[in-house]
């Protein structure tokens with residue numbers, strides 16, 4: 001499979017000698033539980049290209065799990081961080097306010113869906129945004145119940161885990177979990193019973209949710225429903241629009257707040273700034289992180305002003321929340337997404353990936369489903385002999401891609417889906433080279449692993 005490539009070069013071996021030595025040290029000093037998808041030790045990265053410590057060059061289709069919509073080290077962001085670092089690294093917003101926090105808070109109220117007064121709190125990580133959205137929702141409603149969905153992912157803190165719905169590796173033997181958290185069923189079109197149309201299945205899922213409110217928890221006990229408009233970790237599941245709208249309207253009916261967790265879907269990934277607008281809903285609260293600041297740790301909750309104002313001074317926040325470095329980086333990222341039309345670019349990238357796999361699907365019947373919104377595309381693989389999730393095939397595929405210079409991630413409760421989270425600044429040529437690496441890897445893996453599949 002060693003082809004001449006324009007962008008990729010793994011001639012030092014993967015990992016190379018220096019990388020292998022560092023990985024040995026990592027094994028000694030970093031716990032096993034901190035997983036590594038790929039044994040790459042990164043030296044530097046620009047745009048959609050990552051260079052490791054041995055000088056190997058990789059194309060990046062993982063984007064630090066969807067953190068780099070604006071690309072690795074965008075010049076505007078790097079300059080803003082440098083300037084900021086020279087003047088003020090941190091004063092803690094609770095102790096010494098700074099303008100960039102307020103500027104970013106304002107900007108997020110402007111670009112999030114909903115033409116009503118909003119406010120924003122800034123934090124550090126996606127899980128922390130989720131934690132705070134829940135605290136705010138409970139304080140505002142005076143209710144305790146929080147409903148999330150099957151196949152959801154909301155982070156690794158106690159509450160994040162409690163709301164998450166993939167047992168291994170996220171929750172196994174980590175309980176007991178936070179009380180008053182409930183799981184409703186999320187549509188999963190792969191499991192749609194044969195004979196039901198999508199419309200009928202949507203009705204079925206809506207009725208299931210209404211039944212859940214009778215059998216699991218009463219609406220007046222629920223503070224909030226939290227939903228990823230497109231599920232990320234759970235397999236890039238795009239729910240039927242009517243399902244999302246109906247849940248939203250049931251929430252409205254019962255005074256339940258709707259929290260859209262846009263940590264992975266936000267900032268252009270799905271072809272609009274936020275996926276919620278494509279479902280034509282205006283969430284009460286939105287959680288954001290990942291691509292907000294091109295990799296500088298920062299997160300946010302933006303929501304209706306009266307809801308955001310429910311907690312009293314000191315009840316929400318934290319030492320590092322909305323650090324000056326994160327704020328200036330985020331303001332530059334948002335400007336870049338706007339000025340370079342990265343939302344439109346996400347749609348182009350998504351179409352290219354989908355078209356490519358539709359073509360491949362005619363040759364490989366292990367490609368079961370091609371789905372997604374914008375550039376958030378997932379490809380689900382099954383073993384066509386028994387229609388079972390092809391976890392081993394996907395593991396071999398991602399490994400072979402890595403060995404040939406492409407960083408790519410899996411997703412889904414069976415880890416049988418590959419997901420595309422490349423920077424949106426990727427060029428067509430880079431994208432095509434990456435797709436070709438996947439095609440060659442698929443050919444190799446299918447012929448080696450499951451000879452009868454093809």
Ligand SMILES: Cc1ncc(COP(=O)(O)O)c(C=O)c1O
Nearest residue numbers: 125126127153154155232263264
């Ligand atoms: C939808 C969603 N919510 C929350 C999180 C947690 O974010 P973090 O890992 O920054 O805590 C993630 C991370 O993948 C996510 O995809």
